[in-house]
Amino acid sequence: MTADSSTAGQALVVGVDFGTLSARAVVVRASDGAELGTGVGEYAHGSIERALPSTGQPLPPDWALQDPADWRACLGEAVRSALADAGADPARVVGIGTDFTACTVLPVLRDGTPLCEVPGLRERPHAWPKLWKHHAAQPQADRINDLAHARNEPWIGRYGGRISSEWQFAKALQLLEEDPETYERTERWIEAADWIIWQLCGAETRNACTAGYKGIFQDGNYPSEDYLKALNPAFADFAQTRLAGVPLSALGSRAGGLTAEGAALTGLPEGIAVAIGNVDAHVTAPAARAIASGQMLAIMGTSTCHVMNGDRLADVPGICGVVDGGIIAGKYGYEAGQSAVGDIFAWWTGLGVPESYLQDAAERGQSLHEYLSSLVEGQPVGAHGLIALDWMGGNRSILVDHHLSGVIAGLTLASTPEDVYLALLEATAFGTRVIIESFEAAGLPVTEFVVAGGLKRNRLLMRIYADVLRRPVSVASSDQAPAVGSAIHAAVAAGLHADVAAASAVMGSCEQAAYLPDPARADAYDELFAEYRTLHDYFSGRPEWGGNDVLHRLRDRRNEVTGP
């Protein structure tokens, strides 16, 4: 991209999206959201899952760490590349905002130094940041949930009844119980979303979003000392000493000014506004103009994250959480999710297709996904005779159960690879409909479905969602909506717009109702969805739904015979 001379003198903002494997920066014009340039930095260590880089020692199963040095290095690289790509004068940049994966969390000293950078601690796996997909704290999560229900803790209903093993408390309790010495050295326990801001403005801040969704902060409080003591006596003061002590900041507010060190790292002017930290899914809502109550935004990629604002507080069974100001200040932000979506489609094609398919796709210049889609395009609803349950990666909402697994029913000797592929696309749409129906049953209407993320480009999938959900499907315009969302927050922090809603209205963009339901196909899908729901309830294993626990028994046996 080259500089747009007409923008000379207009204020620019920078947004940086920290993903699982890379950081992506975008330079945006604050007046209208035009994206002027992009830059990417790939983490040198990626997701650390097999061996600790400092020693080479193998990590146990289900671990996933990251190196904070990668975040710092890629922050500088991505921002500098984006500025160069935009051909923009850095002096015109008036603010920076960031978003991060969550819950990615790390132990630090009081001055923000990661414990894994403290001499003598670098060899300890627990001193490193735990990436969102670190899944080794399930035993701790189970105890957290059992105790919360036993004590009727008021906050547990806000999380669909279940705290995830991915979140702050489970990961911290694992640290305490598996490496008490490192826990003793932990002065603060902080989300990477907030830690990266610390690197920019030189002060610890805490954002309302991660504190609420990942840190169990509800109605002005973290879980009580009494509760934490019952989990583990040494954990009693965890929230007060390692989390609290810094006021929570609303999204879009100013964390501080860019320090000299931050300026040196990024090439941006010292003193410009740094926005409070944010989360990749939630920050996307204003970028896609999906912040009104009833607009459900789905960020669809390998998995799907759903976020939606509501005007009132309700307990929705099976969602990930509801947080006051969790998406934008002044509204209740709801979050739900599907553990695997694009991952399921990739899994199926990765199992293999006939050789002739690969040749045909290559001849047509299509990806395998495009080719399979073209084969089933226009197939009457139900012509494949299949129903699948989209639980190959477990079920995040509304069953909150990662020991569930996938099912395909209706297979015949005539079933083709593309038939199953289509059934899997549909299964993820049915899974989304279950989530939407849970919201509506709790009194929160869902009027529009807005899609961001890589799968928004799959036109067949989008049509299926419109038909299955019986709702208009809108599509975020930007291919880097999270980074644009961060830039929107930077503009608000810099005082260029009154608030996030106002900034979203001029800087966000979306193709409204890009797909509309076809009434006949929607009717047909209603019937197939009824079958999906029947199998959903049966295989959920929930006694209240007449469930059969066969999937758990199969999983237990698998885990037993394959060993740890």
Add this chain to the structure above:
Amino acid sequence: MTADSSTAGQALVVGVDFGTLSARAVVVRASDGAELGTGVGEYAHGSIERALPSTGQPLPPDWALQDPADWRACLGEAVRSALADAGADPARVVGIGTDFTACTVLPVLRDGTPLCEVPGLRERPHAWPKLWKHHAAQPQADRINDLAHARNEPWIGRYGGRISSEWQFAKALQLLEEDPETYERTERWIEAADWIIWQLCGAETRNACTAGYKGIFQDGNYPSEDYLKALNPAFADFAQTRLAGVPLSALGSRAGGLTAEGAALTGLPEGIAVAIGNVDAHVTAPAARAIASGQMLAIMGTSTCHVMNGDRLADVPGICGVVDGGIIAGKYGYEAGQSAVGDIFAWWTGLGVPESYLQDAAERGQSLHEYLSSLVEGQPVGAHGLIALDWMGGNRSILVDHHLSGVIAGLTLASTPEDVYLALLEATAFGTRVIIESFEAAGLPVTEFVVAGGLKRNRLLMRIYADVLRRPVSVASSDQAPAVGSAIHAAVAAGLHADVAAASAVMGSCEQAAYLPDPARADAYDELFAEYRTLHDYFSGRPEWGGNDVLHRLRDRRNEVTGP
């Protein structure tokens, strides 16, 4: 093969197995069953499913015809080739026996001329032989069953409660109702198994096996005129005029002597013994020495057919049939089956595997089946976490329902092609166990499982069957056991052995207990089988088992939207 000089002067017999696409002849020494030579003839028209050869007119869906000229031509070709292969002097051959697919049935004149060879009728599809897999008579079969149950016909229980659309009455009723003129010209309605004998000995005979299993001949009678009249008034005299009038002959008895025409066709001596007709599955039992009560013989290929002798008559729910003397004279012959077995494994590999698998298999010189088997060999039972229902081709026993379809449960993003492959192998073993348990619940113990057919060479599959069935698995020695079985019947018809049992003892062969159950794996499979049975009952749709009719609804919708 070349002539064995030590056999000079010893009596030889010829067996001919008429399959779906070819006829296979074998020359066998009557004293010990040694196979001296083999010959094959491929039917010029194979299975006629798309267009009538005489006119090119398209056939409706689910039709499957054959050309009797192909049978005659291949009979001559296969026998002459086998004699040449054996280097045998035809003069030493003292008998010929045959077996055929069933129910393959045709309309003929009183002299045995097929209607499709009668001038003026060759253009009519209904004048041609209907192959066993002609499935277009389902509406007639449904009425046959409904009426039989409504009238409490005594014979319906002998067929597991359901007459197949493949059998003589359904196919004849379709002929009557769709082409009454051709029905009027039909003087006799005869199994190909008996028609081919007519070509050899010049006289119409009827064997007890097909009359019982396919012709509803029970306790000395065909279905009553009253019953047939209620089906269709014009059908009232069908059994008396088109089937009855010739006494039924026991298996192994002599149909007559080889005519001059038969001798000219085959190159065999005029006047030698011609054995009564037989069916491919049933004739295999003596060849595999599996004729004692409690020895279940499974002919395992694309599908599986189970035959077993019993000393007493019992109604076994869901089996194909029980016939007095249906396998050997003097015992009750039981038959059951699985619609798809090898077909399911071929379907799965046909969906595709990763390209690297094809390369690896080619490098190792393995078939894809061998390669996938090698990948899962030694995997602990249940390590894949999967359960499949083996209904991709419907369920022949014990549900007798071809509108069921397959299910795979327990899929995760880590499930591999070989995991599913193994689960499908296991699923067919579980399906067999359901059949065996149905026999045992009816008071018919199954003590040994004997395997013939192409799948007997799959060692992994055989081990799984031994473990799942908790029974020794024996393996028929001959790779052409049906043809050898026909030769055994020829030897009995020629008076070389007292009866089929005596001939089986010296001419049949089997590797006894080639596979024994591993107790630990069998215990583990007991638990997985319990899960299979749970899903079996649920997806059966049977209300008495808490079933859910989802598979039928999916099938109905598929058929509705894809049209006829």
